[in-house]
Every structure is written in C-alpha cells, then in structure tokens.
Amino acid sequence: MQEHAIRFENINMTFRAKRKEVAALRDISLEVGRHTFTSIVGPSGCGKSTLLSLCAGLKFPSSGRTYCDGQAVEAVNTDIGFVTQDSNLFPWMTLRENVEFPLRVRGLPARDRRARAQSQIDMVGLSGFEDHYPHQLSGGMQKRASIIRTLVYEPDVILMDEPFGALDAQTKMVLQDELLRMWSARKQTILFVTHDLTEAVALSDQVVVMSGRPGQIKGVFDVNLQRPRDVFQIHGQEGFARSYQQVWDCFRSELLAPEAPASVTEISA
C-alpha cells in the first residue's frame, strides 16, 4: 500500500504574460497522507488553486511531477473528486440529474443511479428538491448538491477549492460541520484550499502555508486537535489557539513581506 495519496515532486510552473516569464509556483514538494485532511492557505494569487488543478490533471507543471495514488498525473484525473468554489452544477439538469451525472457517465444502470443519488440527497436534507433546477436552490443548497455530486461516485481523494468561500458565516459553519461528519465516516483523503485560517485549522490534520508569487511552501504545521471537533465552538477547544497562532505567525510575515522582485525576468527578444 502506498503511503501517500498525493505527492507533489519539485513542481515549478511558469507562464508567459506580455513577453515576460512569470513564475507561478517554485519548487513545490508536498506529501499528503492517506485518509488525512490537509488544508493549503496562502495569499490570493499564490497558486494554491493551481496545485489542485495539477492534481486533477487539468493543468500541468513546467517541471516536476504530481502523483496521485502512486500514479503520475498525465491526463484528466477521473479517480478524484473536485469541489470548486462555484458550485458548477449544470443549470439545465435538475438536482437529481446533476447528482446522477457522474454515475451515468460511469455507465451505472438507471435503478442503481437513482438509489445512490437519492441516499446522498436524503443525507444532506435536500429531499423534496430532486426535481428543482439549480437556480431554484439557495447558495447553501447548491453547495450541498455540488458536494454530494462528488461523494456519490465515492472517490478516495477529494480536492476542495474554497468550497465555502462565498457563503454567509452561519451556513459556512453548518457545512463545515457536515463535511467533518461525512469525512469521519468515510475517511477520504481531502486536500482543501482556503484563505480562511480558522477554517483551515478547525478542519485539518495538517495546514500548509504558501507564500505569495512565486508560490512556495513556507511552512507545514500539524494540527493536534482532538476529533470529533465542534466547529461551532472551535475557539474554545483545547489547543486551537496554539495551532492557530503557529499558522498565523507564519502567514503574517507573508502578508507584510514586500513583493519579491526576482520572480519576473524579461525574455530577451
């Protein structure tokens, strides 16, 4: 059995903008253990979402390799689940059709599709809304739908890109709580990108702090908080303040640091 679910190996990524070569990611090496919950935090534009795209096989590095389940990622990775910031539900499909979609492309018979989708829909309390189109659902309901559309095909690795970013504070906590319960039941490997340090510490086993462009790993911190955790009372939980402070100290120096000028080099014509 492979030790790591995801491994980034010496990832460098550059892109061209207006005749300049801009480094987006520099020398990233990171290992994500199986069945762990890992968060990546960093200032906006640091390339943390790009790391998820590399793992999903939607983008590829300029040099270095990404491994998922021991396999180098060289094409779209359909073994993982990817929950994005926008819920990305298909607007022309009902809730049920959306949740059944990944099962349909996997060729499951209609009856199995229906049953598996229904049990997910019931689990997150969306029963009664099966025949609603996405625009008829609230933001929180769309987010739940988007998450169960991923859970329904039972990927072992789930990538989440600021999934709760656009929600109000209460809905966000409720969904964080639901996510933790769900995860403790199935123990998928979750790689979770956020800019919210409290969220990162509250949910994760491990928090990765990235620096601004070019994105580099600044620190990796273990969060030794007892589980199950109560996200509604997380500030009161023993050890939270210490873990938060560790991550914040690392993160803060990044916010105050001047922009690194060495990241941009002119391409000679």
Added chain:
Amino acid sequence: MTSVSVSAPRSGRRRGDRRTGAETLSVILERGVPPLVTAVVLIGAWQLCVATGLLGASVVSEPSQIAVLLWHTLQGQQLFGASIWTDLGVTIRAIIYGYLIGTAFGIVLGYLLARVDFVAQVFQPYVEAIAALPKIALVPLFVFIFGIGITAEMVNAALMVFIIVLFSTFSGVASAPEQLVAAARVMGAGRWTVTSRVVLPAALPSVLVGMRAGVSFAFVGAITSEFIAATSGLGWMMQQATAAYDTEALFTGLIYLVVLVWLLAQVIGLLQAWLLRWQRG
C-alpha cells in the same frame, strides 16, 4: 449526517401548476384587447379614407373588398389561374424544408467551427464571405442549377437560415463555460458526453435566438426567390398581382404571409420555452 436548516420550497409558480379558467380568460383579455382596438381603429380609418376619396381605391384598395377576396380565396376561388391553397402549399413546403435543412447544417458547422481548429481554418473565410453576400444575388444562380421551382426557393431559404443559425451556434458553443466542461471531464465524461450534455445545452439559448430569427429569414429566402423566378407560390402570386395592378390580391397575399410567419414564430417560441425551461424566470 443530519439535515440542517433546509428552507421550504419557495412559493411562486412551479411546473405542474395550472391557471384556472377565469385567470386564463383575464390574461387573454388583458393581452388581446389593446391590439384588437388598434386594429379596429386603423382599419376603420383606412376604410373611411377610401370612402371619402382621400385615398384612391385603386392604390390602397379597400379593407372591405380585401376581406371579401380573402373569404373567397379561402373557399377556393382562383387567383391568376391557381388556388391559394396550391400557392400556400408550395411556399410552406419551401420554407419548412429550407428552415430544417438550414438549421441542421448551421448547428453542425457552427459547433465544428467553434470546437475544431482544423474546420475553423478551412471554412472561416468562406463562411464570412457567404455571410456578407446579399443572398438575393444568388437566386439566379440557384435557378440555373435547380431550374424554376420549389428546389431553388428551398435552397435560398436554407442558405439564409444556415448563416444566422451558424453564427448563433458558434457564439453559443464558443462561450460555453470552461469550468463546467472541466467539471464534467473530472467526473469522467468523455468527448461525446461533454458535447451532448454540457457544451450543446450551454449553447442552446444562443442557438434558439438564431433559430427564432431564422424563421423570418426562411420567409425572406423563399419569397424573394418566388418574386424573381417561379411559376407558383405566395410570392409568385403577389408578383402577378403587382404586375396586374391588383392591389386587393396583393393585400390578400400579404395577410396570408403575416399569418404564416406569425404561426411559425409561435411554434419556435413554444419550442424555445420548452427547451429552456431550466432557465431563470
């Protein structure tokens, strides 16, 4: 996992709701009365102008006379040696076949232009040239190739529909959200599924705008073709009426034309509403 704070289904009209008979009647009255009043006033004024000699009956005819002729043609009276039903049959066939052919080709090529680089490189300049060309200039060519008759009309109608549907499909497909395509691919969808279940539905609103505009383009194509070279059809009949200074027949033809184009636009409108039932509002 527990279910938390799920709001009840929102109020408002949903699928399955039905209007009551009284509601339907009031809607019809609300929407139907103002245009009807306008029609009565305008036609009344027209009739009055002719009756008082303000307008010459030989130029604009007389609403009452047009109504009489319309009634007679419905009962089979011939105009210029042909029953109106024959002419209508020719024109309707040319329009419907032309519309269907033009739409089919427009959707397929519009999709390929947007998604397949090779197709775009090969066809783009020609498509732009044909789009810019006034299609009426091609009618003589089609008559040479297909002879005088329904085929030339149909091809002309198809070409006009083709261009508008092609452009609307192209823009719809080109602007299909990349993140939805990416989401589908990560969930395991292959090329065919991405096309049929993501790209085409995303392009559908735009395609239907083109198809709706295409209805009047099909009429323009068929009728202009009949004006120029034909031996039957509604456009041919109106051309004969013009040559014979028969304004009553001309207006009768126009009325049939208006009714026809309205009917077809309604059909496409219903199709649009059904296909886009997932859209807001």
